Amino acid sequence: MYTPARAKEDRKRKGSTSPFQIQTDLLLATGVKSCNLKKSKLHQSSITTFMSENIEPNTSYEYLETTMSDTEPQISDNPESSTPLSSTPVPDEAFTRTLNAVTLELSRAFRTPEVQNAIRPMITLILREEIDKFTAPLRKEINDLKYEISSVTLQLNGMLNERCDDLEQYGRRNCIRISGIAETPNEVVENKVIEVLKKVIPAITPSDIENSHRVGKPIMGNPKKVIVRLSSYKTKVIIMRGKKVVNSAEDPIYINEDLTRYRAHIFKHTRKSFKSNLINGCWTRDGKIFIRERKPDGTDGSIKRILSIVQIPGYKPTPEELLHFNLSQNIQSEPEATAV
Secondary structure, eight states: OOOHHHHHHHHHHHTOOOHHHHHHHHHHHHHHHHHTOOGGGGOHHHHHHHHHHHSOTTOOHHHHHHHHHHHSOOOOSOGGGSOOGGGSOOOOHHHHHHHHHHHHHHHHHTTSHHHHHHHHHHHHHHHHHHHHHHHHHHHHHHHHHHHHHHHHHHHHHHHHHHHHHHHHHHHTTTEEEEEOOOOOTTOOHHHHHHHHHTTTOTTOOGGGEEEEEEESOOBTTBOOEEEEEESOHHHHHHHHHTGGGTOOSSSOOEEEEOOOHHHHHHHHHHHHHHHTTSEEEEEEETTEEEEEEEOTTSOEEEEEEEOSGGGSTTOOOOHHHHHHHHHSOOOEEOTTOOOO
């Protein structure tokens, strides 16, 4: 440590033992060590002038040395033997003036670009750490709220889509789709439909059909499908129960319920699962899709209603499909359901 005694020896070697000069060197050394600057940056002349104006000329160096050494805190390796802060001697007026001089010069030094550039990274790091401590809980809370909002949004969107799909399916309650009816030029679709449905209901008349027309495009040379809107729901139920008599090896015609695009997509994959012998049966009733599970020994299992494509045995869902399914309801067992 740069003490008054050391400062006095340095001045003796340089040819000057002025108390003010020695004390100035001591203050400069303290400021240089604190700020890591050159002495020229601390305005030595300003401290010398200040001390000359505020310290009496008859003040001896021994007085200043005694004051500085008495008030300088002693650091001990033993914490128990350290002098409490309250027992530190109060500096006298001369020391206070000297300390004020150092404080003034340090405040001037901190205004220089060199000092500001030197301490800016350290202050930035400290402020950043304190800001991070303060904002970390807020960021966590914001992220939790974002996740909760996203989950709620997905649930609401799923519920809204289900409700819209239910309403659309209800609008198709009296509709059926017939595939396999051959197309001919200038055909009357209604007459062909009545001819097919008479195999199920011989007494059917044109008044039982509100509307019928072809939809879609021909697939692999097959004719377009025909949508038929029946005048009553009871007529539709009778047709769906006896639809198997329509199909024949010579003229394959299939009658199915008119499903929404979403439910038709699900039913398509259930039929693939049935063809792969993963389930023992699949069908629809009033727009609802059912499967009969297959036991390990190949016998019939329980009947399940399929609400999502994720539930189909053998189907490999995408992560997005799994997410939407986890936010919705699981498979519902309906043991009372029977095949149509």
